Amino acid sequence: MSVFDDHKQELEKYEFMMGPARGRLAVTMDMLTDALILVGQHGVYCTSNRNPSKPAMDLQTVLSSINGAKELISSVMEELRKQREKGTAPPTSQRNSEHGRG
DSSP: OOHHHHTHHHHHHHHHHHOHHHHHHHHHHHHHHHHHHHHHHHHHHSBOSSOTTSBOHHHHHHHHHHHHHHHHHHHHHHHHHHHHHHTOSOOHHHHHTGGGOO
8 A cells, every 4th residue: 555545534634724735744753753752762772781771772873864854844834835825835626646646
């Protein structure tokens, strides 16, 4: 199954509220947040040998990367919002034609 099938209801909800591009990014943010939670829970059991109060180094790297990805996605969502407010976003029909939807 594709991510579009697995998250159909969420995608429809957010795309309706925010438009296709920002809606898909919002669902992506939710998925990354879920991944952060799972990795964080795993980090409780896999601690660093040097500092047992912190997750293992590989988990720290994964957490940092996911947080960085969320920050980049958030900046893209904000840029899309600004473009939409200025009226420079691509037309709805062009956005809907991405990924064979619409």
